[in-house]
Amino acid sequence: MKDDTRFLIIGLGLLGGSYAQGLKKKGFHVSALDIDPDSIDYALKTGLIDQGAVGFDPQLVRQANAVIFGLYPHALLQWIEEHGDSFAPGTIITDVTGVKTGIVSTIQQRLGDRVEFIASHPMAGREVSGVRHADCSLFLPANFIITPTSRNSEAGIQFVRQLAELLQFRHIAVLSCQQHDEIIGFLSQLTHVIAVTLMNVREQPHLVDYTGDSFRDLTRIAKINDALWTELFLMNKQNLLREIDDFAAELAHFRQVLQQEDVQEMQRLFRQSTQRRKQFDK
Amino acid sequence: MKDDTRFLIIGLGLLGGSYAQGLKKKGFHVSALDIDPDSIDYALKTGLIDQGAVGFDPQLVRQANAVIFGLYPHALLQWIEEHGDSFAPGTIITDVTGVKTGIVSTIQQRLGDRVEFIASHPMAGREVSGVRHADCSLFLPANFIITPTSRNSEAGIQFVRQLAELLQFRHIAVLSCQQHDEIIGFLSQLTHVIAVTLMNVREQPHLVDYTGDSFRDLTRIAKINDALWTELFLMNKQNLLREIDDFAAELAHFRQVLQQEDVQEMQRLFRQSTQRRKQFDK
Numbered sequence: 001m002k003d004d005t006r007f008l009i010i011g012l013g014l015l016g017g018s019y020a021q022g023l024k025k026k027g028f029h030v031s032a033l034d035i036d037p038d039s040i041d042y043a044l045k046t047g048l049i050d051q052g053a054v055g056f057d058p059q060l061v062r063q064a065n066a067v068i069f070g071l072y073p074h075a076l077l078q079w080i081e082e083h084g085d086s087f088a089p090g091t092i093i094t095d096v097t098g099v100k101t102g103i104v105s106t107i108q109q110r111l112g113d114r115v116e117f118i119a120s121h122p123m124a125g126r127e128v129s130g131v132r133h134a135d136c137s138l139f140l141p142a143n144f145i146i147t148p149t150s151r152n153s154e155a156g157i158q159f160v161r162q163l164a165e166l167l168q169f170r171h172i173a174v175l176s177c178q179q180h181d182e183i184i185g186f187l188s189q190l191t192h193v194i195a196v197t198l199m200n201v202r203e204q205p206h207l208v209d210y211t212g213d214s215f216r217d218l219t220r221i222a223k224i225n226d227a228l229w230t231e232l233f234l235m236n237k238q239n240l241l242r243e244i245d246d247f248a249a250e251l252a253h254f255r256q257v258l259q260q261e262d263v264q265e266m267q268r269l270f271r272q273s274t275q276r277r278k279q280f281d282k
Numbered sequence: 283m284k285d286d287t288r289f290l291i292i293g294l295g296l297l298g299g300s301y302a303q304g305l306k307k308k309g310f311h312v313s314a315l316d317i318d319p320d321s322i323d324y325a326l327k328t329g330l331i332d333q334g335a336v337g338f339d340p341q342l343v344r345q346a347n348a349v350i351f352g353l354y355p356h357a358l359l360q361w362i363e364e365h366g367d368s369f370a371p372g373t374i375i376t377d378v379t380g381v382k383t384g385i386v387s388t389i390q391q392r393l394g395d396r397v398e399f400i401a402s403h404p405m406a407g408r409e410v411s412g413v414r415h416a417d418c419s420l421f422l423p424a425n426f427i428i429t430p431t432s433r434n435s436e437a438g439i440q441f442v443r444q445l446a447e448l449l450q451f452r453h454i455a456v457l458s459c460q461q462h463d464e465i466i467g468f469l470s471q472l473t474h475v476i477a478v479t480l481m482n483v484r485e486q487p488h489l490v491d492y493t494g495d496s497f498r499d500l501t502r503i504a505k506i507n508d509a510l511w512t513e514l515f516l517m518n519k520q521n522l523l524r525e526i527d528d529f530a531a532e533l534a535h536f537r538q539v540l541q542q543e544d545v546q547e548m549q550r551l552f553r554q555s556t557q558r559r560k561q562f563d564k
Contacts, residue, residue, distance in 0.1 A: 123494040143492055173491050183492050186484065191496040193536055194476060199555035201532040202468065208562050209455050210425055210465050212405040214473040215562070217499045222559040226552035230545055237540060244537045248530060250483040254475055255526045258519060263512055270508035273481035277504040280490050280497070 001162045008032065008064035009049070010079065012039045014126060015096045016070025017134025020048045022167040025136065031060050039131045048134060061086045066159070069095040073103055073231045084110045091115040092159050096122055098184060099235040100147045100177035108151050118156040121145045121180065122169065123188075127223045136167060144169035147180045185239035190247060192229060193240070195222040283444045290314065290346035291331070292361065294321045296408060297378045298352025299416025302330045304449040307418065313342050321413045330416060343368045348441070351377040355385055355513045366392045373397040374441050378404055380466060381517040382429045382459035390433050400438040403427045403462065404451065405470075409505045418449060426451035429462045467521035472529060474511060475522070477504040 007023050009016045012034040020030045020043065031051035034040050040052040053060055061067070067087065069076050076095060087093065093115055097103060104119045111117050124142035126133060144164040148157050157174065164172045175183070198215075199222035207215075233240055257265045289305050291298045294316040302325065305312045313333035316322050322334040335342055343349075349369065351358050358377060369375065375397060379385060386401045393399050406424035408415060426446040430439050439456065446454045457465070480497075481504035489497075515522055539547045 123492065125494070142494065145492060171491055175492075183489065187489060187493045187497045191480070191500045193533070194480065194500060195496075196551060196555040197529065197532045197536055198473070198476065199558050200551055201529050203558065205558075205561055207465065207469060209453055210405065210427060210457075211469045211562065212407070212424065214477075214503050215469045217502055218473045218476060219555075219559050219562065220499055221496050222555040224552045224556055226549040226556070229552060230548050233540060233548065234543055234545070237543070241537065241540060244533065244540075247479065247483050248533060248537075250479045251475070251526065251530060251533075254479055255523065255530075258515060258523060258526075261516055261519070263516070266512050266515065267508040269478060269482055270506045270511060273478040273501075273504040274506055274508070276481050276485065276487075277501050279487055280493065280501065 001159060001166075002065075003027070004029070005065045006031070006063055008060055008067045009070055010034075010067060011070035011072075011075070012036075012043055012049075012052075012131045013070050014129050014131070014133050015122065015124070016068065017043065017048055017131035018124075018136045018138060019068050019070065019096075019167065021134050022136035022139065024048060024050075026166050031064070033057060033060060034131075043131055043134075048131070056083060058086050062088050064088070064091060066163075067091060067093040068163075069093070069097075071095075072228050073097050073099060073235055077103060077106060080107050080110050087111075087115045089114045092156060093117045094120045094160050094163070096120070098188065098232045099181055101181045102235040104147065104149060104177050108149060116153060116156045118152050118160050119147045119149075119177070120160050120164070121147065121184075122164075122167075124169075127220070129225060139167050139169050141170055143171045143173065145180055146172065146174045147177045148174065149177065181236050181239050185236055185243045189233060189236060189240045190243040192221050192224060193233075193244060194247070195219050196224060198222065283441060283448075284347075285309070286311070287347045288313070288345055290342060290349045291352055292316075292349060293352035293354075293357070294318075294325055294331075294334075294413045295352055296411050296413070296415050297404065297406070298350065299325065299330055299413035300406075300418045300420060301350050301352065301378075301449065303416050304418035304421065306330060306332075308448050313346065315339060315342060316413075325413055330413070338365060338368075340368050344370050346370070346373060348445075349373060349375040350445075351375070351379075353377075354510050355379050355381060355517055359385060359388060362389050362392050369393075369397045371396045374438060375399045376402045376442050376445070378402070380470065380514045381463055383463045384517040386429065386431060386459050390431060398435060398438045400434050400442050401429045401431075401459070402442050402446070403429065403466070404446075404449075406451075409502070411507060421449050421451050423452055425453045425455065427462055428454065428456045429459045430456065431459065463518050463521050467518050467525045471515060471518060471522045472525040474503050474506060475515075475526060476529070477501050478506060480504065 006029045009032040012032045032049045037054045043049045124138045288311045291314040294314045314331045319336045325331045406420045
């Protein structure tokens with residue numbers, strides 16, 4: 001990656017803003033587009049970006065060597081549909097989207113071979129949104145997944161890998177779009193479904209006086225962006241339905257073990273979960 | 283509570299040891315019984331206790347004004363059955379047990395009116411066990427629940443409340459044994475079932491390379507003491523079965539909403555879980 005690479009961030013929210021912060025810290029030129037004048041104002045005033053514009057600005061787009069989309073899935077697809085011809089030839093483009101199968105091939109077909117769209121997913125987030133919460137330190141403990149297709153070049157993959165390295169992600173992995181969506185269906189989407197369900201199953205405001213850390217831990221992510229996650233779930237519907245079914249079947253097994261007071265099997269399940277979980281300790 | 287109250291801790295594990303540490307810090311005389319010579323040795327050498335004995339010691343029991351049981355449920359019941367007559371008249375006795383309905387009345391009947399057994403539950407724990415991990419600072423953010431019955435006196439309840447206050451628990455609540463076990467079935471036991479189930483549903487050691495914080499948060503408590511929690515679950519079986527059923531029904535509702543792509547209802551569920559969870563923020 002050349003030192004004079006000019007980055008453009010389209011969609012300056014929590015993630016877009018954190019990318020901007022991390023790239024500026026490394027000395028890169030960063031500009032941004034956002035539909036919210038407030039976000040652009042804030043980012044210019046605080047030095048998160050060098051240049052910015054509200055809505056669409058053909059000149060900023062044409063001047064960029066590398067573009068990072070921080071938009072919601074449908075907004076990303078719509079932007080590409082409308083403005084996909086505005087990039088300079090050779091521009092490298094990536095995103096932050098939490099699902100891949102439904103969007104990557106559509107975007108690559110629309111963009112053709114003049115530019116390279118190489119999809120990626122930073123596994124980082126907060127229960128808050130907006131550029132005012134931008135903080136590139138949230139990448140330090142996080143995984144980063146690159147999801148190339150047959151249309152991508154080694155140079156393109158390498159560029160996004162370098163981007164993740166300079167943003168100091170903890171671990172960088174390469175998966176197909178299908179693998180990514182299966183794994184995300186389990187690790188991220190199913191866990192959000194469980195947290196939301198646990199919070200919705202009963203309304204008892206006074207429970208806060210009796211709770212230990214367990215319930216707090218399991219429901220932290222029940223504070224969820226309703227518009228974004230509805231899009232993500234629907235775009236990964238088949239994978240998520242299968243994950244819910246697998247989990248429900250395992251839960252039904254535990255219920256039966258408890259019902260039958262099968263002490264041996266219950267203890268085996270506890271030892272298995274204990275052993276498996278230890279691998280996830282940081 | 284008198285300054286010269288002599289405490290005896292029976293079962294010197296993580297919780298028993300943490301009680302000992304907290305009581306010693308406040309200047310009380312603390313002795314302990316444990317079946318493990320190592321635990322007693324360690325506690326004597328490090329000053330967690332003033333006196334200790336391995337197994338049963340009638341003199342230490344008779345000298346105590348206040349007794350705290352840190353045993354597993356069945357071991358507690360067995361100890362009371364065998365040695366229930368060894369307390370001095372007027373001794374006040376409490377416990378740390380995570381279920382109440384199945385044990386409190388049994389213990390109170392066995393002990394009669396010579397002494398007072400007033401049950402309580404410190405909602406604190408770690409994924410480690412043993413006196414070497416004793417740390418009374420784990421009580422600072424924790425809730426404490428007192429579960430009196432009709433056999434308990436105001437003075438008895440007041441004594442255990444003072445105990446919780448001097449150990450610096452964040453919040454002290456009084457519930458019936460039935461209320462306690464219902465609430466614990468939801469807040470603590472169901473959450474452990476979910477974490478264990480999520481960890482058991484698939485064996486994919488490489489998943490650690492792709493995970494975000496969500497999966498780690500939801501499975502932290504999947505590291506679980508198999509012997510203790512099997513006892514706790516079986517002693518609260520009916521409540522826990524009902525909690526599993528309610529959760530499974532709510533999960534099935536979410537599945538249907540996703541299957542039918544009911545965007546309105548999905549977003550309503552997300553907004554509801556977000557709003558409810560905000561009440562649990564510390």
